[in-house]
Amino acid sequence: MFGIPWHRLPTPLALLKLVGFRKELRQKNLHDTSQLPDRDKLPHPQPSPDGRHLVARTADGSFNDPLHPEMGMVGTRLGRNVPLTKVKVDHKNLLNPNPRVISQRLMTRDEFIPATSLNILAAAWIQFQNHDWFAHGDNRPDKKIVIPLAEDDTWPQEHRPLAIKESLVDESRPQAEKSEPPTFINKVTHWWDGSQIYGSHLEQVDQLRSHIDGKLTIGDDGLLPVDPAIGIDRTGFNDNWWIGLSLLHTLFVREHNTICDRLKQQYPEWQDDDLFDHARLINAALMAKIHTVEWTPGILAHPALQLAMSANWWGLLGQHVKRIWGRVSEDETLSGIIGSPTDHHTAPYYMTEEFVTVYRLHPLIPDEFEFYSHKNGQLRRRGDFFEVGGKRARGVVEEIGLADLFYSLGIAHPGAITLHNYPKALQKLIRDNGETFDLAAVDILRDRERGVPRYNDFREIIGRGRVKSFEEITSNQVWAQELREVYNNDINSVDLVVGMFAEDLPEGFGFSDTAFRVFILMASRRLKSDRFFTKDYRAEIYTLFGLDWIDNNGMLTVLQRHFPTLAPALFGVNNAFAPWRRVGVAGY
Numbered sequence: 287m288f289g290i291p292w293h294r295l296p297t298p299l300a301l302l303k304l305v306g307f308r309k310e311l312r313q314k315n316l317h318d319t320s321q322l323p324d325r326d327k328l329p330h331p332q333p334s335p336d337g338r339h340l341v342a343r344t345a346d347g348s349f350n351d352p353l354h355p356e357m358g359m360v361g362t363r364l365g366r367n368v369p370l371t372k373v374k375v376d377h378k379n380l381l382n383p384n385p386r387v388i389s390q391r392l393m394t395r396d397e398f399i400p401a402t403s404l405n406i407l408a409a410a411w412i413q414f415q416n417h418d419w420f421a422h423g424d425n426r427p428d429k430k431i432v433i434p435l436a437e438d439d440t441w442p443q444e445h446r447p448l449a450i451k452e453s454l455v456d457e458s459r460p461q462a463e464k465s466e467p468p469t470f471i472n473k474v475t476h477w478w479d480g481s482q483i484y485g486s487h488l489e490q491v492d493q494l495r496s497h498i499d500g501k502l503t504i505g506d507d508g509l510l511p512v513d514p515a516i517g518i519d520r521t522g523f524n525d526n527w528w529i530g531l532s533l534l535h536t537l538f539v540r541e542h543n544t545i546c547d548r549l550k551q552q553y554p555e556w557q558d559d560d561l562f563d564h565a566r567l568i569n570a571a572l573m574a575k576i577h578t579v580e581w582t583p584g585i586l587a588h589p590a591l592q593l594a595m596s597a598n599w600w601g602l603l604g605q606h607v608k609r610i611w612g613r614v615s616e617d618e619t620l621s622g623i624i625g626s627p628t629d630h631h632t633a634p635y636y637m638t639e640e641f642v643t644v645y646r647l648h649p650l651i652p653d654e655f656e657f658y659s660h661k662n663g664q665l666r667r668r669g670d671f672f673e674v675g676g677k678r679a680r681g682v683v684e685e686i687g688l689a690d691l692f693y694s695l696g697i698a699h700p701g702a703i704t705l706h707n708y709p710k711a712l713q714k715l716i717r718d719n720g721e722t723f724d725l726a727a728v729d730i731l732r733d734r735e736r737g738v739p740r741y742n743d744f745r746e747i748i749g750r751g752r753v754k755s756f757e758e759i760t761s762n763q764v765w766a767q768e769l770r771e772v773y774n775n776d777i778n779s780v781d782l783v784v785g786m787f788a789e790d791l792p793e794g795f796g797f798s799d800t801a802f803r804v805f806i807l808m809a810s811r812r813l814k815s816d817r818f819f820t821k822d823y824r825a826e827i828y829t830l831f832g833l834d835w836i837d838n839n840g841m842l843t844v845l846q847r848h849f850p851t852l853a854p855a856l857f858g859v860n861n862a863f864a865p866w867r868r869v870g871v872a873g874y
Contacts, residue, residue, distance in 0.1 A: 317366040323459065344359075345491045346488065367748070376734065386433050393706065395707050400701065400702060408581060408585060415581075420637045455470075473486070477816055479818075494520070500565050508536070512680060519680065529682050537848060541569055568828060580862060599624055626820050635811065638808065650701050653710050654670055660869060697865060697867075703797045712724075855869050
């Protein structure tokens with residue numbers, strides 16, 4: 287057993303290793319930034335006069351923990367998975383090696399490498415979820431970092447210099463720009479509360495609600511309203527928009543409204559706020575369940591992970607036992623995190639900067655799209671990522687239609703998360719405001735700017751141990767040599783994102799074992815720290831109808847409820863994030 291990687295062990299032993307990893311990470315890799323000066327300048331929420339904050343999710347995420355009502359609310363600091371003494375910005379080496387060179391030499395997609403076990407909805411889903419968890423806000427227009435360009439660099443003359451706006455500083459800190467460790471503010475709630483469709487501010491939530499029967503506003507055509515100022519769907523978080531996000535935001539706004547209809551049938555005396563609050567709780571929990579027991583096992587298709595993620599929700603005794611007998615133990619291993627006692631472990635609950643880093647999964651995005659009819663499989667048209675992104679996305683949605691778009695993304699593969707598979711469209715990303723930048727270079731720069739340790743230091747901090755050679759990172763000899771050349775033979779200067787993309791993957795994994803260590807910790811933490819998934823996951827808060835709705839539904843049932851004509855494409859499909867059945871094609 288010693289010396290054998292956990293993922294090569296028999297499944298029972300692999301599960302034991304995973305439990306051990308999580309226990310150790312909970313003890314060593316949760317670090318609190320909220321206690322740094324000046325904490326008195328951070329938000330101080332006030333309870334609602336009617337006590338609604340005790341039984342429903344608040345707009346800004348406050349009062350999830352009634353004893354520490356500011357925990358996880360919008361406007362608080364992102365935490366850390368590494369000790370604060372290790373969080374330092376190396377200003378002298380902020381551009382060393384050059385992020386643009388790393389992008390060109392190590393990231394560029396010469397040929398699309400597909401992730402054949404997934405569909406593009408899996409790529410859209412993780413961005414949809416990320417928007418619920420963290421956002422650094424708009425960057426600083428007054429300060430920019432200029433990335434030097436080589437003489438033979440192909441970066442367009444009209445967009446030179448390649449200047450990247452600095453991250454917003456945490457203005458609650460004294461002399462924030464010089465403070466160590468650097469801290470940053472989360473502009474959305476830290477909780478798994480559906481804020482990407484509901485918003486993270488009371489005014490925003492009110493604007494998105496119809497204020498009739500608890501529902502969110504949606505057009506008679508079944509599409510979200512358009513924000514006329516930017517030409518993009520109006521929703522809780524619509525930054526970095528493309529058709530994949532439009533589909534999922536629309537789908538779960540529809541799901542919210544359907545839940546409201548069913549609740550009104552069950553509780554005809556309820557008012558608008560009662561219906562809205564309960565529908566949000568149910569809808570957010572359903573999204574969390576889909577992510578836990580469908581998306582994650584889809585992208586991490588290892589037998590031990592299949593069991594572990596199901597156990598996170600149901601416990602090792604399984605769904606059948608829990609639904610019949612309820613919790614047989616307070617222990618999360620046997621009966622799952624859902625409904626167990628709340629526990630923040632060694633630090634207050636906040637999303638972390640390192641969690642942001644491990645979810646830089648941009649290679650999932652393809653450069654080219656093909657749109658087919660879900661009725662007969664006929665090709666309708668093609669488009670590139672630029673055509674389906676930003677304010678252009680709405681026109682594509684209206685032209686192609688939601689059902690055909692879901693089908694088209696459901697039958698196509700995303701990219702594999704590796705080196706040399708970064709979307710070219712994102713290496714020259716043109717935003718609607720005209721801003722143009724290389725997102726691969728930005729990914730590297732942001733981690734350095736925010737004090738995320740480089741790959742080897744990070745491995746050591748999370749208990750994986752350091753590597754001594756580039757060949758220990760990857761068995762691909764060409765990649766190892768490229769890493770050696772780009773990083774000037776300095777193994778300790780390899781950036782975290784680059785190292786994770788280069789790693790050999792465990793069997794069935796869609797991303798690296800290093801990224802997975804943070805995932806083990808934070809995936810369960812998002813549930814275990816949230817009282818609405820733990821002590822308040824009960825009928826008195828959700829209603830018995832709500833708990834049954836969550837138990838009985840998943841991504842497949844949601845899709846078929848709102849788009850019943852997709853049924854032939856979903857026939858025999860067990861996971862909505864795996865490739866769907868093609869229609870109108872011989873042999874399928």
